[in-house]
């Protein structure tokens with residue numbers, strides 16, 4: 001690691017970065033990026049896969065043995081900045097590697113994880129996909145906590161997201177949203193704060209999914225989902 005720059009140097013650097021064109025900025029980020037150096041071979045890594053567009057390396061601080069980082073060879077800080085064909089390619093490679101994990105190290109599951117932006121936990125400025133073989137009860141915390149939010153905030157977010165999705169995907173059709181049970185016969189749209197928790201009518205959905213499962217009911221995992229990847233791994237064989 002290089003020495004820490006002084007506060008003056010940091011300020012000068014920030015000023016310089018501010019005045020850069022997007023191309024210059026990209027070039028600059030690349031020069032600072034450990035993963036670009038790994039791709040170039042300037043920093044050692046254990047590469048497990050490589051093609052013309054991406055490289056898969058072992059994480060030096062693995063969550064579990066076999067934790068892999070899949071990175072594009074070209075420097076992109078965030079997924080939305082990447083060309084579509086590259087995203088396609090990376091996720092296809094991720095899919096195959098996760099399939100390998102199910103069989104090669106008998107993973108009970110595989111976490112495929114992307115931290116997009118520092119608020120999401122991204123630490124390196126080079127886009128990467130974490131592929132982590134999982135064992136039942138391995139206590140790796142990628143669980144998404146359920147937090148209470150005002151219904152208003154949820155509705156607001158959905159509305160904004162929906163609008164953008166419709167414009168990006170050119171889908172104008174109305175997506176059916178679950179409505180809170182009607183308690184009033186008439187009333188204005190604005191006030192629906194009362195619906196705190198809507199129970200999804202999930203029970204009717206489940207049987208469909210299970211239809212493809214083999215007869216052998218779960219062998220090991222008794223987790224709440226009941227979807228045993230052992231069975232899937234058996235099928236993949």
Ligand SMILES: [Zn+2]
Nearest residue numbers: 033036075126
């Ligand atoms: Zn990079």
